[in-house]
Amino acid sequence: MIQIENLHKRFGENQVLKGIDIQIKSGVLAILGPNGSGKTTLNKCILGMVFPDKGKITVNQQDINNRWNYRKEIDYLPQIANFPNNITVAELIKMIKDLRNVKSKDETHLLQLFKLQPFLNKKLNNLSGGTKQKVNLLLTFMFDSPIIILDEPTTGLDPAALIILKKLIEEEKKKGKTILVTSHIMSFVEEISDEIMFILEGKIYFKGTISQLKNQTQQTNFEHAIASILIDNHA
Numbered sequence: 001m002i003q004i005e006n007l008h009k010r011f012g013e014n015q016v017l018k019g020i021d022i023q024i025k026s027g028v029l030a031i032l033g034p035n036g037s038g039k040t041t042l043n044k045c046i047l048g049m050v051f052p053d054k055g056k057i058t059v060n061q062q063d064i065n066n067r068w069n070y071r072k073e074i075d076y077l078p079q080i081a082n083f084p085n086n087i088t089v090a091e092l093i094k095m096i097k098d099l100r101n102v103k104s105k106d107e108t109h110l111l112q113l114f115k116l117q118p119f120l121n122k123k124l125n126n127l128s129g130g131t132k133q134k135v136n137l138l139l140t141f142m143f144d145s146p147i148i149i150l151d152e153p154t155t156g157l158d159p160a161a162l163i164i165l166k167k168l169i170e171e172e173k174k175k176g177k178t179i180l181v182t183s184h185i186m187s188f189v190e191e192i193s194d195e196i197m198f199i200l201e202g203k204i205y206f207k208g209t210i211s212q213l214k215n216q217t218q219q220t221n222f223e224h225a226i227a228s229i230l231i232d233n234h235a
């Protein structure tokens with residue numbers, strides 16, 4: 001479980017998070033909000049990659065302040081992965097296994113699912129955007145941590161890969177994991193999420209189920225419900 005209390009973060013004059021309070025339990029929670037609303041910043045605060053100005057984050061009942069070991073409990077897909085471009089896919093997989101230093105699953109199944117075997121000896125700078133994203137997903141789902149954070153996981157994926165991603169998320173959810181997903185693709189969010197939270201102007205504007213949001217906004221369509229928040233708030 002992740003607990004966040006009164007979280008504030010500013011970059012210079014830009015006050016991005018202005019008091020986020022949330023308890024995140026098992027299941028899939030989608031973190032939504034307009035561009036620049038602080039979704040990635042929130043994820044990075046949980047990961048200890050961005051230091052909040054104020055507030056407290058606990059992961060599995062332990063304050064993460066000045067700790068790093070809890071990171072082993074989190075599998076993270078970054079929005080933009082910056083791996084060295086001149087190494088091969090096979091070398092990258094080995095490197096990440098060595099760096100993470102936690103037990104990994106056998107990656108053969110994931111290689112087959114995403115049809116990545118032909119690319120194992122190719123260098124990262126020779127891969128298409130979608131193939132790179134499949135490699136990034138493999139690196140995320142290769143471990144078996146109780147918390148998974150996926151920042152824009154659908155980027156560049158073709159429809160077949162998207163179906164595989166949804167299946168993987170479903171399987172991990174069934175294991176009782178806590179899964180945070182950031183995405184602007186509302187059809188994807190609607191299919192995978194148990195709950196959503198919507199960040200607006202640094203605060204949580206809404207947290208609940210998609211049907212609760214539809215009721216609250218009096219919209220029958222999820223995408224329109226989200227759009228109505230943005231239009232009503234001039235976001």
Ligand SMILES: Nc1ncnc2c1ncn2[C@@H]1O[C@H](COP(=O)(O)OP(=O)(O)OP(=O)(O)O)[C@@H](O)[C@H]1O
Binds near residue numbers: 036040042
């Ligand atoms: N390291 C940084 N230094 C300065 N400003 C930053 C930094 N990281 C993020 N920001 C700013 O903080 C704000 C929130 O950025 P963030 O990436 O968290 O938004 P987001 O909701 O994930 O956006 P998107 O939907 O476009 O991915 C933006 O205005 C961004 O420019």
